[in-house]
Amino acid sequence: MTPRLADVWVYLAATPLLWLTVTLVVYQGAYWLYRRAGFHPLANPVAISIGVLVVVLDVSGTPYAAYFDGAQFVHFLLGPATVALAIPLFAQLGKLRRAWLPVLGGLFVGSVTAIGSAVGIAWALGASPTTLVSLAPKSATTPIAMGVAEQLGGLPSLTAVLVVSTGIVGAVSAKYVLDALGIRDHAVRGFAVGVAAHGIGTARAFQVSEEAGAFAGLGMGLNGVATAALFPLLVWLLA
Amino acid sequence: MLAALTLFLVFQLAGEVLARALGLPVPGPVIGLAALFAVLALRGRVATEVRETANGLLSHLSLLFVPAGTGVLVHLDRIGAELVPIAVALVASTVLTIAATALTMRWLARYVREEAP
Numbered sequence: 562m563t564p565r566l567a568d569v570w571v572y573l574a575a576t577p578l579l580w581l582t583v584t585l586v587v588y589q590g591a592y593w594l595y596r597r598a599g600f601h602p603l604a605n606p607v608a609i610s611i612g613v614l615v616v617v618l619d620v621s622g623t624p625y626a627a628y629f630d631g632a633q634f635v636h637f638l639l640g641p642a643t644v645a646l647a648i649p650l651f652a653q654l655g656k657l658r659r660a661w662l663p664v665l666g667g668l669f670v671g672s673v674t675a676i677g678s679a680v681g682i683a684w685a686l687g688a689s690p691t692t693l694v695s696l697a698p699k700s701a702t703t704p705i706a707m708g709v710a711e712q713l714g715g716l717p718s719l720t721a722v723l724v725v726s727t728g729i730v731g732a733v734s735a736k737y738v739l740d741a742l743g744i745r746d747h748a749v750r751g752f753a754v755g756v757a758a759h760g761i762g763t764a765r766a767f768q769v770s771e772e773a774g775a776f777a778g779l780g781m782g783l784n785g786v787a788t789a790a791l792f793p794l795l796v797w798l799l800a
Numbered sequence: 801m802l803a804a805l806t807l808f809l810v811f812q813l814a815g816e817v818l819a820r821a822l823g824l825p826v827p828g829p830v831i832g833l834a835a836l837f838a839v840l841a842l843r844g845r846v847a848t849e850v851r852e853t854a855n856g857l858l859s860h861l862s863l864l865f866v867p868a869g870t871g872v873l874v875h876l877d878r879i880g881a882e883l884v885p886i887a888v889a890l891v892a893s894t895v896l897t898i899a900a901t902a903l904t905m906r907w908l909a910r911y912v913r914e915e916a917p
Contacts, residue, residue: 588863607862611869618873625873632867639864641808641857643829644815647836648846648854663908671901679893686885692878696889700897703868704827718871719878723890725869730894732862738895744902752905757897764862774858780901785830 574623580631587613600768602733607725607761639703639760646763646778653775656748664752664779671756671780672787675700676795694796695719699727701788702759702781709792724759731758732765747773755780804853811836 573579591609598604618628629636650657657664680697688696694715698706703724710720735754744750751773754762759781767774814835816828824831840846872879879886 584866585863588860588866592860605862607865607869610863610866611872614866614870615873618870625871628870629867632870635864636867638857640812640829640832641805642861642864644808644811644832644836645854645857647811647833647840648851649858650833650837651840651846654841660909662911663905666908667901667905670904671897674900675893675897678896679889682892683885683889686888688882688885688889692882692886696886699890700894702827702830703865704829708827716875719875721868722872722875722879723886725865726872726890727894728865729869730891731898734891734895735898738898739902742899742902744906746906746909749902749905749909753898753902756901757894760861761865764858764860767858767861778858782830782833786826789826 574627577631577634580623580628581634582631583617584610584614584632584635587617602736602765605729605732605761605765607732608729611725642760643702643704643782646782649767649771649775650779650782653748653772653779656772657779660748663749664783667749667752668756668780668783668787671753672700672784672791675757675784676788676792690714691716692719696723697795698788698792699723700731700757700759700784702785705785705789709789713793713796725761728758728761731762735762735765748776751776752780755782756784759784801849801853801856804847804850807850808832808836808853808857 588606588610591606591613594609595604595606614628618625676697679699680693683693683696691714694713695710697715698709698720701709701724703721706720706724707717711717731754735750735758739750739753744753747770751766754766754773755777763774763777763781766777811832812829815831818824818831819826819828
């Protein structure tokens with residue numbers, strides 16, 4: 562780099578502007594691809610964005626902490642977006658009143674399956690205890706999963722990565738799993754994706770239908786609460 | 801848009817305060833979601849502005865997970881060393897969870913329908 566370019570880089574690297582902008586530009590590009598692919602689940606925009614960003618950060622020698630200084634403004638919006646899920650959920654109030662038993666039953670079985678099968682399979686394949694605790698709350702939404710993992714001796718930042726990976730797997734695979742089982746009700750499809758794959762699954766469900774999205778948001782919120790309650794209980798029972 | 805965004809932040813803040821004051825293991829935004837839902841259910845309607853802002857915020861919900869996911873950079877060594885257990889557990893458990901949740905709901909929905917007069 563010429564001295565002047567190097568000066569520009571030093572300036573940019575010290576402000577949040579650069580990585581915030583890069584995050585938005587990369588996501589727009591990934592979303593454009595996703596739309597071009599006819600919203601095919603395999604062209605998941607979160608997975609593509611993360612892949613591109615990891616390469617960009619690696620090539621430019623930028624540490625993750627410096628990147629996050631800029632990207633945290635996007636990350637922060639997870640909070641108000643979670644609160645905003647109350648609005649599509651309210652629109653489904655009538656359906657929710659009729660379906661409270663299937664919802665609560667599905668939630669309980671789904672939440673126990675999410676924690677139990679993840680820990681059981683990873684343990685059988687020889688994962689370390691730290692990884693097991695970090696992996697267990699993977700189906701809950703990021704802030705809940707990170708909090709629960711930290712309380713019980715996991716690595717919150719590893720949990721965040723595993724949670725996002727779970728969301729991508731859920732968003733990509735849900736259509737095939739649910740089609741194979743012959744589940745057609747959009748409320749059931751959405752709820753199952755929300756329980757298993759939190760906000761990323763919910764984002765995917767909203768692209769399919771408003772009803773699926775609303776029930777996915779419900780599944781995400783309820784499984785957040787269920788994971789926060791069940792996971793410490795399971796650890797206590799097994800310890 | 802500003803009023804609606806403020807509304808969401810106020811509920812999030814109230815949720816955070818409640819979670820900390822009472823030592824609840826549930827994060828603030830989830831309590832805020834439950835509280836806002838309760839208020840809407842009591843009130844029976846949503847202002848257009850609030851609905852439009854929520855739609856705007858939620859239409860790109862997946863963007864909001866990108867910064868956390870990029871943290872994979874920090875954990876490449878651990879994930880590389882334990883790739884098989886992590887990858888198999890993630891994929892199998894997620895597929896099992898979707899299937900178990902959906903099948904339980906379908907089964908219970910049938911039961912409810914048979915019970916209904």
